Amino acid sequence: MTFLSLPTLILAAALSIPALLLLYFLKLRRQERIISSTLLWRRAVQDLQVNAPFQRLRRNLLLFLQLIVLCSAAFALGEPVSRFFARRDRTLVLLVDQSASMKSREADGTRLDDVRRQAGTFVRNMADSDRAMIITFAGRASVVCPFTSDRRQLLRQLDAIEATDSPSRIGEALQLAVAYSSKIVDVPGATTPLAAAPTANIELFSDGRLADAEEQVVQRGQLRFYPAGRAADNVGIVAIDVRRNYENPGQLSVFARMENFGPAAVTSDVELKLDGRTLSVKEITLDAAAPEKPAATQAAQPTSTPASQSLAFELTHEAAGLIELRIVRDDALAADNVAYVPIAPPRPLSVLGVSDRDPVRWFLERAVRGVAGTSLTWMTPAEYESAPESKLTDGGRSKFDLVLLDRHDTARLPSGNYVFFGGVPKIEGVSASGETDQENVVYWDETHPLMRYVLLDGVHIAKWRTLNLPRQSTRLVEGETSPIVALLAEPGRQSLLLAFDLLDSNFPIRLPFVVFMQNVLRTLPAGGGDLARMLRPGETLTCPVPREASEATILRPDGRSDRVRVGEQIVLTYGRTHEVGVYRVRFDDPQRFTAQYGVNLLDRVESRVAPAERLSIGSQEVAEVSGLERINQALWPYAVGLCLLVLVVEWWIYNRRVMI
Amino acid sequence: MPPTPTRPPSSTPAAREPADDVLLDPQFMHRLEQLEIVSRKIFAGKTKGERRSTRKGESVEFADYRNYVVGDDLRFLDWNIYARLDQLFLRLFLEEEDLNVTVLIDVSRSMDYGRPSKAVYAKRIAAAVAYIGLVNYDRVNLYAFNDRLLAPLTGLRGRRMMQRVVKYLTDLPVEGAGDFSSAARQFAIRHTQKGIVLIVSDFFDKRGFEEGLRYVLGRRVDAYVLQILAPQEVDPDLTGDLKLVDCEDSEVAEVTISRPLLNRYKANLEAYCKFVRGFCVQRGMNYLFATTQVPFDQLIVNYLRRRGLLR
Known part of the structure; x- marks a missing residue:
C-alpha cells in the first residue's frame, strides 16, 4: 500500500491528534463538589488516580474512539492505494484519440469510453507532484487541458472529450506535446531547476489506427501506448464519386467502393437514395478482411487487401439534390456506413x-x-x-x-x-x-x-x-x-x-x-463541381455568399445550427465539420437552403476499427502498456466508512453515558 | 438499595420536623414519656430501679430457692419446706434495678452533610432516647466521637437531667475526621457498665467500622446500630465532570457522572449497607437503617418501636 498524498496525511495527523489530546488534558479541570465521603465513589470509580494523565487517557473509551476517527480521516486524506506502481515521471502529456474509430461500439459503451476509463485510471494514479496535460487529436490536435497537477480538473476535461468523425492524425498532437514539454526543458542557457526537469512522457490513449504514424518521429520523451477497444466487425464506404455525363448532363453516375474490415464474410444491402427516396438497392457480398501482416508499418497504411467491392449506379436527375448511399448493416462504426453527395443542377x-x-x-x-x-x-x-x-x-x-x-x-x-x-x-x-x-x-x-x-x-x-x-x-x-x-x-x-x-x-x-x-x-x-461540396470531416467548408446576405445559418447533422455573420464577405468559411452528415447553409431566408455539403468519412484507416496489435511511430515500435497492471485500488472509501461507523458508535456511547 | 424505613403516608417532613436549633419540642417529649427502652438482656443495675436485675433482692416476685448457709438472713428461710423435708432452704426474690442506656453518636464532619444534616438528626435521636431513659429512671450515658472519644455525659437519672442532656448535645461540635475504631476502643475502656448501647453513625469510615463494633461487643452490652444516611448519599444528584472532595480528609475523586457510574455507586452503597447489617446481625447486634428523609418523630415512635428498641 502506498499513499498518494503522504504529506497531507502527516499534516492532518500532526495537527489533529495532538489537538484532541490537548482538549482531553484541558477537560481535566472539573467542577469541585464536597461530599461526605469518597469511600463509595472510590470503589465505584476505578480510575481515582486521575492525576496521572496517561492512565486516564488509556482508560477513556471515547478518546480512543475519537483517535480512531481522526486516524481514519487522516488515513483517507493520504489517499492510500494498494498495488501502486511508483513512477519517477513528473511531466506527462496525455494524447487522447478522438477520431472516428473512437465511436466504434464496444461491449460496454463506445471505444472512447474505454479510452476515458484508461486515461482516468492513469490520472487517478498520478502522484501529487506529477503534472499532466491533455491533448486530443483527430484531424487536428487541440490542447484541452494545459499542464496541471489538479487531478480533478484533468478528470473533468477527460469526461468532456467527445469523439469526432475526423480521421486520426497524430503528427500535430506529437508536435504540440513536444512543444509544450519543451517549454519546460529548453530554457536557453538556464541553470534553473526548470532546465533540469525531466523530459515529458507522452501517454497515448488510442486504438492505434493512426494514418500518419509512420511519418512521425518522437523527438523527445518516451511514448507509451495504451491500446483501447476490441470491436473489429465493420463494413464501410471507402470511396464515392458522382459524375454527370459530359454529353447528357441529366445523366448521373454514382460510383462507390465498399470494403469489409471485419473478420467474417459479410452480405449486406446497399441503398441509394435521392432526396430521401430510395432509388436502388443492391446486394454486396464481401469476404473477410485479410489478416494484417506483422509489418512494422502496418498501422499507418494497411497493405493488406480487404475484401472490397465497387458499385455503380446510374440515375437521371437534372435538378439539385442530395444523394445518400447507405450500407444497411449494423456494425461497430456507423459513420462509414453512409455517404452523402449533394449534386448541383447542370447549369450553363x-x-x-x-x-x-x-x-x-x-x-x-x-x-x-x-x-x-x-x-x-x-x-x-x-x-x-x-x-x-x-x-x-x-x-x-x-x-x-x-x-x-x-x-x-x-x-x-x-x-x-x-x-x-x-x-x-x-x-x-x-x-x-x-x-x-x-x-x-x-x-x-x-x-x-x-x-x-x-x-x-x-x-x-x-x-x-x-x-x-x-x-x-x-x-x-x-x-x-x-x-x-x-x-x-x-x-x-x-x-x-x-x-x-x-x-x-x-x-x-x-x-x-x-x-x-x-x-x-x-x-x-463556384458550385460547378459536385466534389467541391463533399468534404472530409474536419475540412473547412467554403460557400459563396449571395449578394446582400448578412447572416448565414449552418444547420448541422446533429440538428443544431450555427449562425455566422457574413457581412461583406464574399465567401463563407466554416470549420466545425467534425461530424459526418449533411451540412445545410442558408442565408437570411430561413426557409431556403442555398447549399448542401456532404461530410463523409471515406477513410480506410478509420474504417479498419480493429485495434492495432502494435503501434509504430516512425521506425520505432511503441511499448504497449496494459491498463490492468496500473489499476490502483483506492482505499480511502474504506477509511471514510470506518470513520463514520466509529463516529456513530462514539455518539451512541456518549449519549448512553450522559443520559441520566 | 439500602433498606428503607417504613414511612406513614400522612407524615410530611415540613410539618413534623422541629426547627434545627430545637432538639425536641415539648409536644413530642410528651409523647415520648409513654415509651420505655427495652433491653433484650437483663443486666445488673447500680441502684434500685424499675428494671428487673440479675441480682436477687427484696422484691415481691419469687425467683428461686437455695441451701441455707450460715449467716443468711433467717427471715427468708422457708419454714414450710423445713417442716416437710427437715432441711433449711432460703427463698430468693428478684431484684429490680435501673438500666444503663448509652447513646454513642458520631459527630465527625461527614455527619454534617445532607439536608437535614445527619448530625442534627443523630442528636435528636440521642436526645429522644435519653429522654425516654430519664423518664423511666434509667441511667443514661451520652458519648460522642469523631476520631476519638469526646467528653461524655454519664450517670444521668431522672427527667430533671434532660436539661444537661440538651445542653450537652447542643454544644457538641461536628468536626474532625471519623475514626470509629479508635473511639470505640476508648469507649470500651471507659464504659464498663452493661446495658443498652445505641450507636448512631453513617459508618463512612475508611479505616473500617468492624474493629470498633468488636470493641463495643466486648463489653457484652445489648447493642443497637443505627446507620443514618442523607438522601443525597442514597441517590446523588450529581451530573457532569466533577472533582469530588471528601469533607473529612479532603481526598479527591475525579469522576464523570454517567448512568453506569451512578448505578455502580448505588450498587456499592447497597452492598456496603448489607455488609454492615450482616456484620451486626451475625454478632447479635440490632441493625437499623434510616435516611434523614424519614421524619424524625416517625422514626422514634414507629420505626424504633417496631424494631424493638422502644416499647
Whole structure:
C-alpha cells in the first residue's frame, strides 16, 4: 500500500491528534463538589488516580474512539492505494484519440469510453507532484487541458472529450506535446531547476489506427501506448464519386467502393437514395478482411487487401439534390456506413476568354465547347483591361463562372475563378521571376480533382515562368526547381496558374489537355463541381455568399445550427465539420437552403476499427502498456466508512453515558 | 438499595420536623414519656430501679430457692419446706434495678452533610432516647466521637437531667475526621457498665467500622446500630465532570457522572449497607437503617418501636 498524498496525511495527523489530546488534558479541570465521603465513589470509580494523565487517557473509551476517527480521516486524506506502481515521471502529456474509430461500439459503451476509463485510471494514479496535460487529436490536435497537477480538473476535461468523425492524425498532437514539454526543458542557457526537469512522457490513449504514424518521429520523451477497444466487425464506404455525363448532363453516375474490415464474410444491402427516396438497392457480398501482416508499418497504411467491392449506379436527375448511399448493416462504426453527395443542377457555364492569339483561342474554344451548355466570350487583353466594370462584374463578383487569361498579367481580378495560361495575377505574394527551361515535369498530384485522369507522361514543356507563390498555394504540377501548375485559393477568388505558354508545350494537342479543361470547368467554377461540396470531416467548408446576405445559418447533422455573420464577405468559411452528415447553409431566408455539403468519412484507416496489435511511430515500435497492471485500488472509501461507523458508535456511547 | 424505613403516608417532613436549633419540642417529649427502652438482656443495675436485675433482692416476685448457709438472713428461710423435708432452704426474690442506656453518636464532619444534616438528626435521636431513659429512671450515658472519644455525659437519672442532656448535645461540635475504631476502643475502656448501647453513625469510615463494633461487643452490652444516611448519599444528584472532595480528609475523586457510574455507586452503597447489617446481625447486634428523609418523630415512635428498641 502506498499513499498518494503522504504529506497531507502527516499534516492532518500532526495537527489533529495532538489537538484532541490537548482538549482531553484541558477537560481535566472539573467542577469541585464536597461530599461526605469518597469511600463509595472510590470503589465505584476505578480510575481515582486521575492525576496521572496517561492512565486516564488509556482508560477513556471515547478518546480512543475519537483517535480512531481522526486516524481514519487522516488515513483517507493520504489517499492510500494498494498495488501502486511508483513512477519517477513528473511531466506527462496525455494524447487522447478522438477520431472516428473512437465511436466504434464496444461491449460496454463506445471505444472512447474505454479510452476515458484508461486515461482516468492513469490520472487517478498520478502522484501529487506529477503534472499532466491533455491533448486530443483527430484531424487536428487541440490542447484541452494545459499542464496541471489538479487531478480533478484533468478528470473533468477527460469526461468532456467527445469523439469526432475526423480521421486520426497524430503528427500535430506529437508536435504540440513536444512543444509544450519543451517549454519546460529548453530554457536557453538556464541553470534553473526548470532546465533540469525531466523530459515529458507522452501517454497515448488510442486504438492505434493512426494514418500518419509512420511519418512521425518522437523527438523527445518516451511514448507509451495504451491500446483501447476490441470491436473489429465493420463494413464501410471507402470511396464515392458522382459524375454527370459530359454529353447528357441529366445523366448521373454514382460510383462507390465498399470494403469489409471485419473478420467474417459479410452480405449486406446497399441503398441509394435521392432526396430521401430510395432509388436502388443492391446486394454486396464481401469476404473477410485479410489478416494484417506483422509489418512494422502496418498501422499507418494497411497493405493488406480487404475484401472490397465497387458499385455503380446510374440515375437521371437534372435538378439539385442530395444523394445518400447507405450500407444497411449494423456494425461497430456507423459513420462509414453512409455517404452523402449533394449534386448541383447542370447549369450553363459562362466563360470569358482573354487572348489575342488565334491558336490559343482555337485550342481553348474546342476544349470549352466540349462541355455541354457552356458559353464562351472572347476579349483581347486590352479590351479586358478597358472594359467597363458593369461588363465584367455583377455586384462585386465576376459575371463569368470562369475567366481564361492567356499570357496576361492583370490586377483586375474581381471575385471569381481564373485560369492563367503563362500569366500571373498581380496580387501580393505572387510573382514570376525569369524562366525555367530544360527541366522536366517531375510530379503531379493525381488525387486533386483538377488533375484527375490527367496523365502528363507525354507532355513536354519547353519553358515556364519561375513562379514565386505564397505558402498556402497548392502545387499541382512541379518541375525540378519550380512549380508548373498551382492553385491559389483566396477568399472569394480561385486562381489556377499554368506557368507556361500553351504554345510552348505540346499540352494543347494532347488528350490530357481536354481532360484537364473538363476538370477545370467542372471543378473550379463556384458550385460547378459536385466534389467541391463533399468534404472530409474536419475540412473547412467554403460557400459563396449571395449578394446582400448578412447572416448565414449552418444547420448541422446533429440538428443544431450555427449562425455566422457574413457581412461583406464574399465567401463563407466554416470549420466545425467534425461530424459526418449533411451540412445545410442558408442565408437570411430561413426557409431556403442555398447549399448542401456532404461530410463523409471515406477513410480506410478509420474504417479498419480493429485495434492495432502494435503501434509504430516512425521506425520505432511503441511499448504497449496494459491498463490492468496500473489499476490502483483506492482505499480511502474504506477509511471514510470506518470513520463514520466509529463516529456513530462514539455518539451512541456518549449519549448512553450522559443520559441520566 | 439500602433498606428503607417504613414511612406513614400522612407524615410530611415540613410539618413534623422541629426547627434545627430545637432538639425536641415539648409536644413530642410528651409523647415520648409513654415509651420505655427495652433491653433484650437483663443486666445488673447500680441502684434500685424499675428494671428487673440479675441480682436477687427484696422484691415481691419469687425467683428461686437455695441451701441455707450460715449467716443468711433467717427471715427468708422457708419454714414450710423445713417442716416437710427437715432441711433449711432460703427463698430468693428478684431484684429490680435501673438500666444503663448509652447513646454513642458520631459527630465527625461527614455527619454534617445532607439536608437535614445527619448530625442534627443523630442528636435528636440521642436526645429522644435519653429522654425516654430519664423518664423511666434509667441511667443514661451520652458519648460522642469523631476520631476519638469526646467528653461524655454519664450517670444521668431522672427527667430533671434532660436539661444537661440538651445542653450537652447542643454544644457538641461536628468536626474532625471519623475514626470509629479508635473511639470505640476508648469507649470500651471507659464504659464498663452493661446495658443498652445505641450507636448512631453513617459508618463512612475508611479505616473500617468492624474493629470498633468488636470493641463495643466486648463489653457484652445489648447493642443497637443505627446507620443514618442523607438522601443525597442514597441517590446523588450529581451530573457532569466533577472533582469530588471528601469533607473529612479532603481526598479527591475525579469522576464523570454517567448512568453506569451512578448505578455502580448505588450498587456499592447497597452492598456496603448489607455488609454492615450482616456484620451486626451475625454478632447479635440490632441493625437499623434510616435516611434523614424519614421524619424524625416517625422514626422514634414507629420505626424504633417496631424494631424493638422502644416499647
